[in-house]
Amino acid sequence: MVTEQFKIYYANAVLLAIAAALLTSVAGINIGVLLLLLVTPWFWRGSVFDAAQKKWTVQFLVLIASFCLWDVVTNLVAGASVGRALLALQHDLRTFAFILLLWPVFRVEKVARFALLALLTACVAIAGANLAATWTGLIQSGEYLWPTMHHLHGQISVGMVFLLAQLWLVRPSLSWRVALPMVVLLASMFFANERRAGYLLLGVGFPVWYALNAKRLFVGRYKWWVLCAAIFALLLAAASPVVQARMARMVLEVNQFFAMTPEQRAGVETSLGIRLQFYSSIAELIQQSHWMVGVGSVHFGDMFYAINHRLGTTSEQAATYFSNFQNPHNEYLFMLATKGVIGLILYLAIFIQACRLAWQKNDEVQRVVCVMFVFLFMVSITANSMMTDMEEGHFTMLILLIFLAPASLRLFQDNPQHG
Template sequence: MTMVLSDNKWAGWIAVAIGFSIPISTSLDNILLALLLALWLLEGRFREKVSSALDNPIVIPALMLFGIYVLGLFYGVATWHDALGSLKKAANLLLILVMIPIFKEEKLRHFAIWGFLGAVCLTMLLSYLIWVGVIEPNNFFKGDQDEPVVFKLRITHSLLMAYGAYLFLLKARQCISKPSGILFGVLALAAFYNVFFMVASKTSYIVALALGVYFIVSHWSWRSTGIAVLFLMILFGTIYKLPSSTPHQRVLLMYNEAKQWQPGQSDHSSTGDRLEFLTNSLRLIRENPIWGAGTGGFKGAYAALVKDTKMDPSDNPHNEYLMVTVQTGVMGLGLMLWLFIVQWRMAPLLPDSFDFLAARGLVILIVSASLVTSTLIDHTEGLFYVWMSALLFAGWKSAGDQGARPCRSPL
């Protein structure tokens, strides 16, 4: 009994530490995950743990989505190397089943959120120090003054910073103490400034705007809406009036790249590549619409499609919806959307308004980011999604449970 309790305790703190590690170190992520899984296996009691996890409504959709990747091993065009590599990435979904029972303790969920926000604050501080030149370019950090990223590359850095900014807004809204509310508000503004004006990522612009709009709607009042609209007008006006600003340059570049793109002609621009991936992926989907090309089949199917053309092969369409549908057809796409819908609908049954809105924000992040990047196959984005899903939804209670107090929102 003592051993079981000890394993539970250590597994809980390792799960908390993963939240701090995700924005900082892939190597540390892998070490912590290996330790967590080892403790989970050594503890035993598999029937009890799995049964506890299956009571949670997001676990079945996650397992079924993973299951269709297992099924996809037995058909399609992928080599075993590519198929098993794709299955390994999809296996992150199993971590939801592993971590939900661990995070049922409210104290651990509390520490985990603060661990993640602490890592965001550390990243933001270092990013600003790089930006102003206090920290010079070095081998430890990835950025410089022109692009002050720290531990992760541009897209990943900005996505985590945008979600961190959203959580700071929720904390500011929740605070009873005015000084604490002001502090969280300042942190939110600093994080959003980092996203929009310091680190250039079109993906994060989409995510940050989507999160900002939802935050406004979820706290609907004429006063707050008026302030938010005024803020957005000032933001967009500033971007428009400052042609040298990072957002202005990125949006203008995207427009010019889209204008110059020609179907069938690889132009090696970011926007042009994405348009090419879109058109070619849709052609692949039409060839195998129901079940797709099989797990890991995107690379081989795409290579066959562009053979003897001027287009380059690719193993990533930079769009999670395309990646899933090319490999597993509309069956896989439907399961992924089902998972997102279940999370959206079950969020009001989380313990308090912070968890509810944080969960809705997580869905908004994954849905919007997946339009322009393959979120579930990227290590940091995929691990962050499953870790935060387990963390937030571990506190779920069914509507019939005593003590369940559903949160309410206009959406």
């Protein structure tokens, strides 16, 4: 009994540290995950799958294992040694591997629930700190207290907004306890943030969340609440000079890119311009690769670098603007280029199965919010690499574990069972 309680307290303490480090210290994230792995064998002892969800769970975990194995195979086919192939797996897909290893830790309902609350608290605290610093003039609007903070206002903060909205919808008695952190997140996103992803994800995510809750929201007073919430969000966006400036900049960057010659595009400096150029480059790489297995992730960087140079990118421009040749800022294209059609299908199947598993949950908050997080992730990776990116890859790993591993979360319910 003492051992059981100790491992839960230990896991919670480490998860609290990971939540605090998620947007502050990459080293802290790595150390936290390693510390969590130390107690994983004790959680595996006696761990069993929930009988009602066993089939869906096994399918999900087998898909992840198959995807990791396929990554190694593609690099071996591309001529890499076993050592380099395994090193590439550790570098690119460790977040997937961690899901397999850490699954029994999050099977414990109390651990999963604590991890979610720790992440939510960290997000609101960081958003509030940056908002306060902006309003007091410590930093300019659109700036951040530290560099990695900009990862907050994408799928992370938007997902948390929908989590709070779902809690409010399902448990109205929470009222201000969910309304206040939601306002902090939205205000920080609109007035103390320069990242466009948050605005776009909020816009495309709202109709999906509305559809998932159609039975509740199409009746009674809720439909007016939702309408008022949508109007409130639109007014916030309209009143925000940061939102207006960033959206206008997006249109300008797209128009500038398509007005350039191919030679000029090879040295483009804008955020969207670089992404569009990367898409052109990786499309050529895909055409040269074997459509079934791709080029492998080990050799991807060198091949991608060579194509950009052939298109006209100079060494100076590459060092200044295209320094990250391992990251094409589109995970679908990256998976297709490095792992072929089979790899892309396996990658998509993991997240489809995640939604299928989530839909087997009886907990409405757990079910709907998990699907929302997956949807936001799938939209996000059209313009960023998430699972191969430290902060947001680990966040997605934690979200999948938190919402899928336990049979139920029972968040903010009276006398929840700890499982």
